[in-house]
Amino acid sequence: MQDVSAIDGAGAPRGRAGGFSDWLPGVAGRRRTVADTMLSTFEAWGYGLVATPLIEPLDTVAAGLSPGRQSQLFRFMDADGSLLALVGERTVSVARVVATQLREGPFPLRLCYCGPVLRNQALLGGRRREALQAGCELIGAAGLGADAECVALAAEALERAGLTGVQIDVGHADFLPGLLEGAGLDEPARERVLAALSGRDLVAVEEALELTPVGEAERALLLRFPALRGGRDILDAAAQGLRGERPRRALDDLARLWELLQAHGLGDSVQLDLGAVRDWDYYTGPTFELFSSDLGFPLGAGGRYDSLLGRLGLAKPATGFVLHVDRCCDAVLRRGPVAVAEPPVMLRVSHAPGVEATAITIVRRLREAGRSVVRILEPSDTPARGADLHVCAAGGVRWRAGNDWREAGVDDVVALYAVPTQRSVVRRRVTSTNAGRRL
Amino acid sequence: VSGLCIAIPNGALLDGACALLRAAGIADVRPERFDLGLLVEVGGNRLVKVRPTDVPVYVEMGAADCGIVGKDILWEAHRDGYELLDLRFGECRLVLAAPEGAPLARGEWPPSLRVATKYPHAARRFFDRINVAAELIKLHGSVELAPATGLADAVLDITATGRTLRANRLVEVADAGRSTARLIVNQASLKTRTVAVNSLAAALRRAVDGAAPAEGAA
Numbered sequence: 001m002q003d004v005s006a007i008d009g010a011g012a013p014r015g016r017a018g019g020f021s022d023w024l025p026g027v028a029g030r031r032r033t034v035a036d037t038m039l040s041t042f043e044a045w046g047y048g049l050v051a052t053p054l055i056e057p058l059d060t061v062a063a064g065l066s067p068g069r070q071s072q073l074f075r076f077m078d079a080d081g082s083l084l085a086l087v088g089e090r091t092v093s094v095a096r097v098v099a100t101q102l103r104e105g106p107f108p109l110r111l112c113y114c115g116p117v118l119r120n121q122a123l124l125g126g127r128r129r130e131a132l133q134a135g136c137e138l139i140g141a142a143g144l145g146a147d148a149e150c151v152a153l154a155a156e157a158l159e160r161a162g163l164t165g166v167q168i169d170v171g172h173a174d175f176l177p178g179l180l181e182g183a184g185l186d187e188p189a190r191e192r193v194l195a196a197l198s199g200r201d202l203v204a205v206e207e208a209l210e211l212t213p214v215g216e217a218e219r220a221l222l223l224r225f226p227a228l229r230g231g232r233d234i235l236d237a238a239a240q241g242l243r244g245e246r247p248r249r250a251l252d253d254l255a256r257l258w259e260l261l262q263a264h265g266l267g268d269s270v271q272l273d274l275g276a277v278r279d280w281d282y283y284t285g286p287t288f289e290l291f292s293s294d295l296g297f298p299l300g301a302g303g304r305y306d307s308l309l310g311r312l313g314l315a316k317p318a319t320g321f322v323l324h325v326d327r328c329c330d331a332v333l334r335r336g337p338v339a340v341a342e343p344p345v346m347l348r349v350s351h352a353p354g355v356e357a358t359a360i361t362i363v364r365r366l367r368e369a370g371r372s373v374v375r376i377l378e379p380s381d382t383p384a385r386g387a388d389l390h391v392c393a394a395g396g397v398r399w400r401a402g403n404d405w406r407e408a409g410v411d412d413v414v415a416l417y418a419v420p421t422q423r424s425v426v427r428r429r430v431t432s433t434n435a436g437r438r439l
Numbered sequence: 440v441s442g443l444c445i446a447i448p449n450g451a452l453l454d455g456a457c458a459l460l461r462a463a464g465i466a467d468v469r470p471e472r473f474d475l476g477l478l479v480e481v482g483g484n485r486l487v488k489v490r491p492t493d494v495p496v497y498v499e500m501g502a503a504d505c506g507i508v509g510k511d512i513l514w515e516a517h518r519d520g521y522e523l524l525d526l527r528f529g530e531c532r533l534v535l536a537a538p539e540g541a542p543l544a545r546g547e548w549p550p551s552l553r554v555a556t557k558y559p560h561a562a563r564r565f566f567d568r569i570n571v572a573a574e575l576i577k578l579h580g581s582v583e584l585a586p587a588t589g590l591a592d593a594v595l596d597i598t599a600t601g602r603t604l605r606a607n608r609l610v611e612v613a614d615a616g617r618s619t620a621r622l623i624v625n626q627a628s629l630k631t632r633t634v635a636v637n638s639l640a641a642a643l644r645r646a647v648d649g650a651a652p653a654e655g656a657a
Binding site: 121122167169199200201202203204206229271273289291292293295296297298 | 499500501502517518519520521522523524525621625626627628630631632633
């Protein structure tokens with residue numbers, strides 16, 4: 001039994017800071033595979049990888065975050081007294097690179113990234129304070145084709161990472177603000193309703209509408225929208241009784257986007273959500289979120305943000321998305337063995353006393369042949385415990401065939417093990433749990 | 440309605456929550472049902488009975504798809520889910536109260552004010568809104584004792600009938616908010632279990648509009 005009284009003692013400083021995770025062998029490898037798969041999907045679609053700093057000026061970082069999230073930054077002071085922060089998201093960093101070093105284009109510019117983001121939030125909520133995010137930014141393309149590309153690319157990256165059956169919710173940042181404007185609500189009333197919507201508090205939406213001078217019919221109409229989700233047909237239902245150009249344009253956008261997403265083969269996974277309001281002063285057009293039924297949080301999110309680059313000094317339309325690699329990894333692991341590439345099967349090689357040089361050569365050749373190899377360091381006359389191969393004193397190599405050992409020449413053994421066979425895969429499948437103990 | 444995990448609070452709202460689930464035809468469940476276990480399966484749904492402050496935690500993390508909880512708990516909770524419906528039972532008010540005879544009880548605001556409360560977030564917003572620089576003392580219960588012992592000048596606490604305040608010779612000075620039970624939903628559950636969540640919400644809305652359950656007030 002463990003010494004539970006340790007919680008009272010001073011103890012050695014061996015803890016982690018709260019809200020941060022260690023990733024152990026096996027799981028860490030799976031996480032990297034998920035991230036690599038996402039990045040290679042991005043690159044297959046022509047998105048060039050950029051790397052941006054973990055630390056940015058506070059003003060830069062804040063430009064991409066809602067006020068609530070701005071209060072959750074790890075911040076500190078630079079040598080000259082200016083304020084710095086650990087990045088809480090990476091879209092603004094990429095936008096900063098584009099607005100400065102890549103301002104000549106060529107546009108549209110397709111960029112992707114993968115890196116940690118930090119969030120200094122209350123502990124014990126079961127939430128990570130450091131998270132790996134992978135994302136894409138498509139800058140200088142105003143059309144809905146660009147928005148559809150981002151949705152389709154995000155869905156494909158998740159699917160290739162092993163997350164099939166993802167639900168995509170598509171909304172439009174301009175629909176509800178336009179609707180409220182068309183209904184004749186003044187600025188403070190609109191702000192109240194939008195704040196309630198973005199807080200996902202539909203009771204407060206109802207209360208905020210009570211305080212406005214809109215008529216009963218319009219109130220009923222407005223109250224329908226926050227809950228209005230569904231397929232293409234909800235757009236026609238929504239168009240009835242609308243006033244003003246803005247909400248109509250948003251519905252037209254969504255209709256066209258719906259068609260494009262059908263063409264991308266996403267017909268079954270897309271839902272339109274007219275009540276989606278996310279950070280309404282940041283997004284300017286279509287927005288989307290990706291959900292899996294086995295996780296309580298979104299796997300990713302994105303949308304059009306046409307005004308951000310202008311604030312950084314380069315007026316360009318832009319759209320993009322971010323995938324939460326750690327949450328995706330959680331969902332992948334929760335689903336058990338899935339169709340992501342297994343780590344290569346590992347061989348363990350021992351050797352007799354006096355032939356270490358031969359063993360080193362054989363191990364190098366096996367690694368060149370694509371195998372992952374551990375060399376057992378202590379020499380032994382017979383195959384060491386757990387060994388798959390044993391280099392004999394005479395120079396030949398013994399290899400395990402089931403429960404028997406056979407002997408062959410070096411070249412033959414290297415050729416035999418150059419390609420993983422079905423037999424060896426079954427025998428030595430590396431799973432996330434036992435790999436950690438073995439290494 | 441089926442296949443959802445619903446978190447319901449023990450304590451003052453339990454009777455009302457069970458009555459509403461029965462009235463809505465969602466689950467034929469009575470409070471005694473939880474005497475043998477805090478997790479019961481009924482009507483194709485799973486119900487978990489947890490502490491009121493834990494309901495938003497279960498729902499936010501997706502351990503429960505939805506939950507029934509007082510608005511007063513949501514004032515203090517971190518929230519990422521949806522607040523879908525006002526269930527209109529368990530009504531209580533958040534009030535600022537001061538001891539009888541204190542200047543504050545006559546409406547004379549002292550230049551500095553120490554306030555004991557279980558609701559520091561709501562209190563902060565309230566005092567910011569009325570531009571009063573109050574020093575807050577967070578307590579976990581029996582807030583009404585704070586003025587009598589000199590711990591605080593006033594309390595900001597919820598009250599349904601005002602009985603506890605009167606018994607402790609406290610006078611209401613200002614109304615800071617009103618709370619009723621709410622239906623909250625996990626963001627992913629709303630998107631991926633839309634049909635089940637929507638029919639649950641519709642059934643509850645019909646039951647609430649039909650006849651609000653009388654019992655369950657704090």
